[in-house]
Amino acid sequence: MSEDTPNRLTKIYTRTGDKGETSLGEGRRVPKDHARMEAIGTVDELNCWMGLLINEVRDGQILRHKLLDPLLEIQHRLFDAGGELAxxxxxxxxQEHVDSLEALIDQFNSELPPLENFILPGGSSQACHFHMVRTVARRAERRIIATRNAGEEINAPLLSYFNRLSDLMFVLARYIARQTGGEVLWQQSDREKV
Structure with a gap:
């Protein structure tokens, strides 16, 4: 192995985190419940949900040709986002990554009728997977905002990326639901002012 070869993780446990701290990429030790670590963990969780969604799309045959490549690209960018946070x-x-998400939103939303009612997660298993990714993306966005509000530096495109990603997942959930079983419209209960 040459000196240019990057180090690889060969030992899974190091015991360095047994006291509730971990290291960031620049070497700083922080508590594992630090705002930045909460954001990193939520982005990691989001990437897991994205992997499940990608497998659902890959196995499901429906719109695989339109969705698989963009979703795979997003999954790689999610890993990048975790790296940036670390x-x-x-x-x-x-910004080019944010622009890419906006182009996808415009592309798929142009094929949908205007939204005239709230919708519920449902319509098909695939649509529900898109909604799960949407909600975890929103939580990741909130965790990144909390990190910034705790005085940590956050690059503006990173925050915008998660905002657009959630929007894209909402549009794709609608798109898939209309292809696979129909959107589930919210039926409002009777209400009265108290």
Missing amino acids: MPGWQIIK
């Missing part, structure tokens, strides 16, 4: 002072997610 390395304060570095930027990986850029």
